[in-house]
Amino acid sequence: RYVREIKTYAFSACVSLKSLTIAEGCTYIGSYAFNGIYNIKKVYIPDSVTTLNDRAFYNAYNLKELYISKNISIFGARVFYNPHFIEYLEIPNSVVSITDYSFYQCLTLRDLVLHESVAYVSVFAFSMCYRLERIILKPETPPTLININAFQGLPDDVVIYVPYSEDHSILTAYQTATNWSTWANQMVESEPEEEEATNNG
Numbered sequence: 026r027y028v029r030e031i032k033t034y035a036f037s038a039c040v041s042l043k044s045l046t047i048a049e050g051c052t053y054i055g056s057y058a059f060n061g062i063y064n065i066k067k068v069y070i071p072d073s074v075t076t077l078n079d080r081a082f083y084n085a086y087n088l089k090e091l092y093i094s095k096n097i098s099i100f101g102a103r104v105f106y107n108p109h110f111i112e113y114l115e116i117p118n119s120v121v122s123i124t125d126y127s128f129y130q131c132l133t134l135r136d137l138v139l140h141e142s143v144a145y146v147s148v149f150a151f152s153m154c155y156r157l158e159r160i161i162l163k164p165e166t167p168p169t170l171i172n173i174n175a176f177q178g179l180p181d182d183v184v185i186y187v188p189y190s191e192d193h194s195i196l197t198a199y200q201t202a203t204n205w206s207t208w209a210n211q212m213v214e215s216e217p218e219e220e221e222a223t224n225n226g
Contacts (some may be wrong), residue, residue, distance in 0.1 A: 090147065185208055
């Protein structure tokens with residue numbers, strides 16, 4: 026039998042835990058469920074999970090590998106606060122809102138991908154991610170960026186990729202959007218998707 030819900034504080038301060046795989050069938054992870062699991066290095070959150078509450082993985086300092094369910098629409102505040110060693114982060118194409126401090130202080134994060142569904146990014150969501158080299162934004166309409174502090178500490182040489190459009194209207198929309206305009210000079214268009222090959226035998 027599988028566990029459908031992981032309750033509030035269920036595994037809080039389990040400091041000896043180094044790897045975590047949550048079984049398919051679990052749908053809910055409560056607030057502070059894995060708070061303070063300082064030595065965790067790998068977390069797999071299956072696609073059955075639809076709710077990931079506030080501070081679920083708060084202060085998981087040593088987290089390096091993270092798979093996030095493709096069926097979560099909103100992250101709880103400070104859900105992965107302070108994961109120092111994640112280098113690649115992909116927000117799945119189900120997440121609509123990224124809340125306060127969700128991925129605050131990902132000190133080694135280099136690549137960040139936000140998929141089409143993201144419509145709202147809250148304060149300090151990716152703040153203090155000092156080593157970001159590339160941000161890939163896939164929404165054609167710029168998500169609401171509540172404050173420039175969502176990306177506080179962004180390096181000057183970061184490259185921000187936005188979807189390609191023949192008339193460059195999407196790039197213009199990002200470069201002039203409220204708060205996104207702060208990084209207008211770092212924005213470029215992604216390469217246009219190649220048309221499907223035809224007559225290839």
